[in-house]
Amino acid sequence: xxxxxxxxxxFGATGDLARRMLLPGLFHLAKAGLLPARYRIxxxxxxxxxxxxxxxxxKDAVAEFGLAEPTGEAWREFANSLSFAAAQPTxxxxxxxxxxxxxxxxxxxxRRLYHLAVPPxxxxxxxxxxxxxxxxxxxxxxxxxxxxxxLASAHALNETIHATFDESQVFRIDHFLGxxxxxxxxxxxxxxxxxxxxxxxxxxxHVQIDVPETIGIEGRAGFFEQTGTFRDMIVTHxxxxxxxxxxxxxxxxxxxxxxxETTKVFEAMPPLNVTxxxxxxxxxxxxxxxxxxxxxxxxFIAARVEVDNWRWSGVPFYLRTGKSLGQKRRVITLGLKxxxxxxxxxxxGTGQAAPSNQLVIDFDDxxxxxxxxxxxxxxxxxxxxxxxMSFRYADSFCVQHALAGYERLILDAMLGDQSLFTRAxxxxxxxxxxxxxxxxxxxxxxYTRGSWGPESIHRLISPHHWYLPxxx
Ligand code: BG6
Numbered sequence: 001x002x003x004x005x006x007x008x009x010x011f012g013a014t015g016d017l018a019r020r021m022l023l024p025g026l027f028h029l030a031k032a033g034l035l036p037a038r039y040r041i042x043x044x045x046x047x048x049x050x051x052x053x054x055x056x057x058x059k060d061a062v063a064e065f066g067l068a069e070p071t072g073e074a075w076r077e078f079a080n081s082l083s084f085a086a087a088q089p090t091x092x093x094x095x096x097x098x099x100x101x102x103x104x105x106x107x108x109x110x111r112r113l114y115h116l117a118v119p120p121x122x123x124x125x126x127x128x129x130x131x132x133x134x135x136x137x138x139x140x141x142x143x144x145x146x147x148x149x150x151l152a153s154a155h156a157l158n159e160t161i162h163a164t165f166d167e168s169q170v171f172r173i174d175h176f177l178g179x180x181x182x183x184x185x186x187x188x189x190x191x192x193x194x195x196x197x198x199x200x201x202x203x204x205x206h207v208q209i210d211v212p213e214t215i216g217i218e219g220r221a222g223f224f225e226q227t228g229t230f231r232d233m234i235v236t237h238x239x240x241x242x243x244x245x246x247x248x249x250x251x252x253x254x255x256x257x258x259x260x261e262t263t264k265v266f267e268a269m270p271p272l273n274v275t276x277x278x279x280x281x282x283x284x285x286x287x288x289x290x291x292x293x294x295x296x297x298x299x300f301i302a303a304r305v306e307v308d309n310w311r312w313s314g315v316p317f318y319l320r321t322g323k324s325l326g327q328k329r330r331v332i333t334l335g336l337k338x339x340x341x342x343x344x345x346x347x348x349g350t351g352q353a354a355p356s357n358q359l360v361i362d363f364d365d366x367x368x369x370x371x372x373x374x375x376x377x378x379x380x381x382x383x384x385x386x387x388x389m390s391f392r393y394a395d396s397f398c399v400q401h402a403l404a405g406y407e408r409l410i411l412d413a414m415l416g417d418q419s420l421f422t423r424a425x426x427x428x429x430x431x432x433x434x435x436x437x438x439x440x441x442x443x444x445x446x447y448t449r450g451s452w453g454p455e456s457i458h459r460l461i462s463p464h465h466w467y468l469p470x471x472x
Contacts, residue, residue: 002414005110007102009095010141011126012050012117013043013084014057016220017144021175022117023058024066025407030078031403034411038110040102043084044095054084067404089125092133095369100279101137112139114269119223120146124160131164142171142413145236146227147422150438151431158424167424171413176237177244177420178405178412181367181393185244185332186253188361188369195359196249198336200311205356207245207317207465208333209238212325212452216282217299221290228280228297230437235430239266241363242317245332246307257419259426268309271439276304280454281444282324298444299323302457305433318461324449333467344374344384347392355386360469364419366393366402370472390472 010028012018026444029035043054059079061206062070069075083102085425087095103110112135116126143161148154161170175183189196211233217224243262250257272446280300286293300322307317336357358372368391375387393399403411410419431438445454457466 001034002036002411004036004414005106005108006036006040006113006414007099007106008039008041008113008115009044009085009099010041010117011044011116011122012144013054014047014049015117016152017117018043019057020059020065021404021406022115022410023061024068025404025410027058027070027075027078028064028404029407029411030069030081031074032403034407036104036414039116040081040083040106041112042095042098042102044087046088048086048087049084051083055079055082058082071238087129089122089129090268092135094133094159096133109138111411111414113142113409114139115142115144117144120144120149120227123157127160127164132383136164139165140169140171140413140416141165142173142410143149144173146231147172147236148431149227149231151428151435154428154431158428162424163205165371168416168418170421171409171418172422172424172427173406173409173413174236174240174422175405175409177240177362177422178407178409179363179365179367179407180402181361181365182241182244182418183239183364184367185241185361185363190249199334201313201315203336204315204334205337206315206335206461207242208331208461208464208467209241209245209317209319210329210331210333211238211321211466212327212329212464212468213321213323214325214328214450215451216278216324217288217291219289220411221288224299225291225295226298229299229301229322230434234301234303234319235427235434238319238321239430239433241332242305242307242319243426245334246312246317248311255421256418261421263426263429265307266426266433268307268312269429269433269459270306270308270403271433271435272303272305274437274440274442276460277437277442278302278456279442279444280322280447280457282322282449283365283446284449296444298388298441300325300447300453301458302453304460312392316464318451318464318466320466322447326450326452327418327468329468330363330367331468332363333469334359335464335467336359344382358467362471365404365461366397366399368392368472370469372469388472392472400456420466 049175085095085098247261279298370390374384377383379384
């Protein structure tokens with residue numbers, strides 16, 4: 001539990017992210033006893049709401065999207081902590097007044113936490129407003145994604161932020177890193193003697209990070225047309241997960257050591273080869289309200305990337321994600337090499353060699369891990385059959401106390417722990433890796449809604465196959 005008192009300012013408080021994730025998440029933290037003993041939450045947006053209207057907005061959001069019902073004493077206490085300030089970068093006075101009132105009510109010297117849940121174009125002006133008023137002092141700031149649109153813009157944004165805030169005050173959020181099962185990659189690899197010895201090019205033939213989604217763009221044409229799936233999902237989420245899968249063992253789990261290691265992975269990634277990328281767009285996307293009739297924005301990406309270092313040289317990492325696909329899943333698959341000698345007959349039915357082993361990590365909430373291997377089928381003949389060993393969070397642990405990604409990360413920001421946040425140099429390197437693709441994107445290929453993307457993704461991954469196992 002954070003020991004400091006906090007005034008939390010939620011910029012973009014009437015937006016989609018606040019409604020779906022942040023307001024329900026803050027209430028869940030309050031209910032779990034994980035907010036500071038004394039806190040105030042100030043919603044801020046351009047629109048003018050009264051405090052009561054904002055409380056109602058928060059209550060509706062929690063009722064629709066939250067885990068905990070907005071009722072009882074816990075809700076009353078939380079609702080009493082809420083107030084609202086209509087503000088924009090050029091007119092900060094209402095916010096200054098509401099912050100001053102909240103600080104007076106708490107007394108002492110509460111810390112300030114700013115969560116910039118605003119469109120990326122508003123990051124710099126909002127930081128500028130904090131810098132021009134006395135709001136920047138004693139503060140931590142959470143910045144949403146995508147952080148920049150290319151290297152130059154990310155670098156400029158870092159410079160703007162660093163003119164006011166020290167890097168230790170900056171929390172660039174990527175909610176995938178807050179997921180229990182992503183943090184569990186560290187435990188799986190480094191707390192056990194079982195997996196890490198095979199976690200390298202000698203044993204692994206390829207890695208797949210697959211995050212298909214069934215939703216379309218959900219009315220977010222304005223955001224999506226400017227952003228596209230590569231910036232929205234690959235730079236932001238999938239590359240970060242890749243960092244955890246590929247990193248060397250850090251000397252500790254402290255923020256510096258952990259982020260040094262993920263940054264080294266990003267440094268070892270050569271620039272994306274444009275011929276190793278498939279950009280797709282679902283049929284019907286151009287008819288969505290607000291989308292350009294000739295739009296070349298991708299709603300799907302599949303890419304083959306490399307990590308050119310001692311551990312991974314020659315091992316392709318295949319990433320795939322997109323909207324309007326067949327299933328919503330989040331799966332990492334490590335494909336293992338065949339054993340060096342084959343003493344078992346080919347499958348008499350198909351004449352095919354046995355499939356390779358796989359270690360599959362599903363990082364859905366709460367997720368599961370499966371090892372797929374071959375075993376002798378019972379009977380007179382020496383016949384092999386596919387078998388699995390599986391771990392499901394819900395079987396081994398009580399998952400009721402799990403925090404959602406955003407919740408864990410907001411809590412970490414209040415505690416000042418940056419381990420699961422991205423760092424300026426790491427994110428700039430990722431934009432550098434992406435530069436060729438952003439400068440010279442191949443045309444989008446159409447795909448049917450509910451499919452797995454354009455046909456050419458099969459060529460991209462050959463001789464391997466896209467693999468999405470059933471949930472055990
Ligand atoms: C967000 C993206 O960051 O992550 C969305 O902007 C995407 O486009 C979402 O749908 C996926 O997150 P989750 O946690 O639902 O897998």
